[in-house]
Amino acid sequence: MQSNKLPAPLRKVVDELAQLPGVGPKSALRMGLTLLKWPQEKAEGLGESIKQLRRTLCLCEQCASLTDQNPCAICADVARDGSVLCLIPDWDSLLVMEEAGFFRGKYFVLGGLLSPLDGVNPDQLELDRLEKRLDQGEIREVVLALGTTTEAEATESHLKNLLHRKYPDLRVARLAQGIPLGAHLKFMDRETLKQSMQYRQSL
Numbered sequence: 001m002q003s004n005k006l007p008a009p010l011r012k013v014v015d016e017l018a019q020l021p022g023v024g025p026k027s028a029l030r031m032g033l034t035l036l037k038w039p040q041e042k043a044e045g046l047g048e049s050i051k052q053l054r055r056t057l058c059l060c061e062q063c064a065s066l067t068d069q070n071p072c073a074i075c076a077d078v079a080r081d082g083s084v085l086c087l088i089p090d091w092d093s094l095l096v097m098e099e100a101g102f103f104r105g106k107y108f109v110l111g112g113l114l115s116p117l118d119g120v121n122p123d124q125l126e127l128d129r130l131e132k133r134l135d136q137g138e139i140r141e142v143v144l145a146l147g148t149t150t151e152a153e154a155t156e157s158h159l160k161n162l163l164h165r166k167y168p169d170l171r172v173a174r175l176a177q178g179i180p181l182g183a184h185l186k187f188m189d190r191e192t193l194k195q196s197m198q199y200r201q202s203l
């Protein structure tokens, strides 16, 4: 069924759903038809949840992760080691690290990795926020946990220079090698992650 044959309100929903990752036009149509079969309250509930998602979530002012309280629960947790800051590319990576459950320091979410070809430059990462965080003076060590992709290497080198230049007393480390090349942090298994943190290397 071509989406332009659909009644306009359904077509709108189907077109919007089809923009989600992994959703093609066919599954978008199936989802749209399913939503039509749902009781009105349930369908409206979904709409309301989507609305609230943007209204209630914000970036934590300390670590730039997604949160509904500021600072987020991890930054506010006094039981965690406030002297070690693990720098990760994105929020998915934070979830993976937390799921693995071995790291007891704090995080900082960069908001991506440098990729000049895709137009991701240093000013698009949360570097100002990172400097503000480091200027608070509590952090003694920064661990770069960015993965081993070309983008990760480029980001690591940029951060290493920046941190050494601006914070000469800060220890800067990266996760130990041994992570397969080309690996995204968020796809690593717990044991690999844990060992690469344990045997992290100073830069």
Ligand SMILES: [Zn+2]
Residues within 6 Å of the ligand: 060, 061, 062, 063, 064, 065, 071, 072, 073, 074, 075, 076
């Ligand atoms: Zn936070």
